[in-house]
Amino acid sequence: MDFTELGLRPEIVRAIAGYATPTSIQEKAIPVVLQRRDLIACAQTGTGKTAAFLLPILQQLSIGRPSLGPRALVITPTRELAAQIGDMTKRYGKHLNLRSAVVFGGVGIEPQKRKLAGGLDLLIATPGRLLDLISRKQASLNHIRTIVLDEADRMLDMGFLPDVRRILSVMPKKRQNLFFSATMPDEIESLIRRTSREPVMVEVARRATPVSSVTQVVHPVQTDRKKALLKAILKNRNMHRTLVFTRTKARANQLAKALQTSGHDATAIHSDKSQNARMRALAHFRDGKFDILIATDIAARGLDVEAISHVVNFELPDTPEDYIHRIGRTARAGGSGNAISLVSPQEHKKLAAIERLSKQSIKQEPVPGFLIATDASKIEPRRKLKRQTTTPSRRKLKRPKDSSFSRNGERQTLRAGRKNSHQSKRTGSRQERSFRDPHGPQSGSPD
Numbered sequence: 001m002d003f004t005e006l007g008l009r010p011e012i013v014r015a016i017a018g019y020a021t022p023t024s025i026q027e028k029a030i031p032v033v034l035q036r037r038d039l040i041a042c043a044q045t046g047t048g049k050t051a052a053f054l055l056p057i058l059q060q061l062s063i064g065r066p067s068l069g070p071r072a073l074v075i076t077p078t079r080e081l082a083a084q085i086g087d088m089t090k091r092y093g094k095h096l097n098l099r100s101a102v103v104f105g106g107v108g109i110e111p112q113k114r115k116l117a118g119g120l121d122l123l124i125a126t127p128g129r130l131l132d133l134i135s136r137k138q139a140s141l142n143h144i145r146t147i148v149l150d151e152a153d154r155m156l157d158m159g160f161l162p163d164v165r166r167i168l169s170v171m172p173k174k175r176q177n178l179f180f181s182a183t184m185p186d187e188i189e190s191l192i193r194r195t196s197r198e199p200v201m202v203e204v205a206r207r208a209t210p211v212s213s214v215t216q217v218v219h220p221v222q223t224d225r226k227k228a229l230l231k232a233i234l235k236n237r238n239m240h241r242t243l244v245f246t247r248t249k250a251r252a253n254q255l256a257k258a259l260q261t262s263g264h265d266a267t268a269i270h271s272d273k274s275q276n277a278r279m280r281a282l283a284h285f286r287d288g289k290f291d292i293l294i295a296t297d298i299a300a301r302g303l304d305v306e307a308i309s310h311v312v313n314f315e316l317p318d319t320p321e322d323y324i325h326r327i328g329r330t331a332r333a334g335g336s337g338n339a340i341s342l343v344s345p346q347e348h349k350k351l352a353a354i355e356r357l358s359k360q361s362i363k364q365e366p367v368p369g370f371l372i373a374t375d376a377s378k379i380e381p382r383r384k385l386k387r388q389t390t391t392p393s394r395r396k397l398k399r400p401k402d403s404s405f406s407r408n409g410e411r412q413t414l415r416a417g418r419k420n421s422h423q424s425k426r427t428g429s430r431q432e433r434s435f436r437d438p439h440g441p442q443s444g445s446p447d
Contacts, residue, residue: 040184
């Protein structure tokens, strides 16, 4: 089957001439969207979900009547994904006379307000900036006929669910609702079913399943040896374009600096960097100026960069679902790729959670020179007991009941007095023995 058989217009098919055949999710979702039915689509990351909703929406907009405000809205969790969908809109709709705009935080709001004032067909936005524009009465959603909630599970993870509910509440009740994601938590699915009318459920593959064309491997290594192992791995000439994931922003910066010092063309991307810096880093990574991109999980969802040969998990993520999204940055659009995880003994539980979620074990390959004990990955680090600090209230609780101490310690307790009395008697007894025995211990010397 080709895209023409799915019912797409020749102008759109011509714009996507580089894609020979639709993916499974596109083949199943596009006809449903063209029929203007509500849809819940769940598929593996990297299988073409964005085109599955964007192509039919562009077709609907091209044959509909223009309005004062946008007629279609796409909500995404991250700025990078919003910008990427905006780029794809321009590419797929280059033969159509449609107007689109992308709005997200981290950049000036005035240029975005001017775009909205000029009239739009399609609006792509992150929840926070869209709500800001709505509160300023700069974004009207009265004419929305189709809404897409992209990466719905990430909306939940990032705490955007209340914002999404507020956005849905100011939109027309009669609309088409499209929900796309790689995983679908119960809370998101419940929201979808409350706001949709008899949605069609399309599930191309088992949820939270890595793409089969990704070759996965685990290299056991001690935490303090990870940097050295990464540098050794990067000497592999087959690693043309590599995406390295860390859990923290500080670690991403440290790692990028360490690799640069070693002569690698590396850069970092995370939420502490300005939006312009983040976009510039992505552009340089796509153009090949940098062949290594160090990223936090901000890049785990929706980042579409062609020809990423390897994804390296320098640290495993806190949630197993993020591992699926991370390794989905390679082997995109039917290609193949590699996922390498550097796993320390302390990360054994995280690895086990990932294997439970994906229902498959990941091959472990120790690297010579970085070997650890065979069963070290099963050893849990001994937890250090947290030393309790003695607070004034705690000292008060520990004070004997018969205490007559004041706070400045001026008066003695009855119990303390008895104790001192016994000690005096014992001391006197020792001194007496010493006096009677000329060869005994001298006064003041240790017993």
